[in-house]
Amino acid sequence: MRLLKNLSKDKLAMTSLVVIVIIVAMGIFAPLCAPHDPEEVNMKLRYATSSWSYWLGNDHLGRCVLSRLIYGIRPSVLWVLVALMISVLVGAVVGFIAGYFKGKTDAWIMRLCDIMLSFPGYVMTLAVVGILGAGLEHILIAFVVMKWAWFARVIRTSVMQFSEMEYVKFAKASGIGNFRIITKHIVPVTFADVAVIASGSMCSMMLQISGLSFLGLGIQAPHAEWGMMLNETREVMFSRPELMLAPGLAIVIVVSAFNFLSDALQVALDPKLMTSEGKLRKKEVGKVVYEYSRG
Numbered sequence: 001m002r003l004l005k006n007l008s009k010d011k012l013a014m015t016s017l018v019v020i021v022i023i024v025a026m027g028i029f030a031p032l033c034a035p036h037d038p039e040e041v042n043m044k045l046r047y048a049t050s051s052w053s054y055w056l057g058n059d060h061l062g063r064c065v066l067s068r069l070i071y072g073i074r075p076s077v078l079w080v081l082v083a084l085m086i087s088v089l090v091g092a093v094v095g096f097i098a099g100y101f102k103g104k105t106d107a108w109i110m111r112l113c114d115i116m117l118s119f120p121g122y123v124m125t126l127a128v129v130g131i132l133g134a135g136l137e138h139i140l141i142a143f144v145v146m147k148w149a150w151f152a153r154v155i156r157t158s159v160m161q162f163s164e165m166e167y168v169k170f171a172k173a174s175g176i177g178n179f180r181i182i183t184k185h186i187v188p189v190t191f192a193d194v195a196v197i198a199s200g201s202m203c204s205m206m207l208q209i210s211g212l213s214f215l216g217l218g219i220q221a222p223h224a225e226w227g228m229m230l231n232e233t234r235e236v237m238f239s240r241p242e243l244m245l246a247p248g249l250a251i252v253i254v255v256s257a258f259n260f261l262s263d264a265l266q267v268a269l270d271p272k273l274m275t276s277e278g279k280l281r282k283k284e285v286g287k288v289v290y291e292y293s294r295g
Helices: 002-008 011-028 065-071 073-101 104-118 121-132 134-162 166-173 180-213 226-232 241-267 271-294
Strands: none
Touching: 011 073, 011 241, 065 073, 065 134, 065 226, 065 241, 073 104, 073 134, 073 180, 073 241, 104 134, 121 134, 121 180, 134 180, 166 180, 180 226, 180 241
16 A cells, blocks of 8 residues: 555556556456457458558458457566566575575575576577577576576575664574564565566566567467567558557557556655655755746
8 A cells, every 4th residue: 555655646657557557457358358359361451451340450461450469468468477477486585595594505596696697688598499499488488597597686685685684683583483584574675676676677578578579489470479560560661650550669658667667666665765856856846946036
């Protein structure tokens, strides 16, 4: 409730949250929202313009662009969310173990993370896809394999900071078990960092999966995906630019929404940032009033 109250003060954050909720709901209930079958081919409607039956027109195979755009939410957003959650879960477990117990456990885990992070993300993703073959599930596996180490390192830093607090030391001295200390005293205070880095990583993962699908390494036809839809409309990008505009705008809108929400979460979950932001705004307003009075 406190988080929503803080977010409600930021109109851009609330707008982004509403957009994300609507997009996710449309992806989950795609069969109910899509007006036509996204894989239905009708060559008579090839490159047909917008109409009451087909609001965004038809593609090179006469398929409904709007229906494919709605079904494209599933691989472009929903499945990326699933891969992100798995990565965060694995990274959180490893990060909490390394940051709380420290010592040799931390050293071994961090060396493993260093090895994983030493490889560029795109290169490793392409390597996994090259070994396992093209496909959405293989890209998602590559995301989980590459992302967990980054989450583990960030979360471990946050856990080490809070594990040195006086109340945590008091809980240890009182004989409270490690698992209870982690779940009751450390998880709640590190939730802010986890939420911020997760929402921020969502943007990069969506762009990566769209880019790989654009190159033909992601989801395969006839299934719909925004990056693949961009690839399919390259030949008519000047004569029918709206076919490329629809999936392109969808990617921009959703990525921007997650990006704005990530920034807002960082402020809403950190009282220090809220205070400093408020002071900064007051200074700016005071400066404007002062300049106005002089002018």
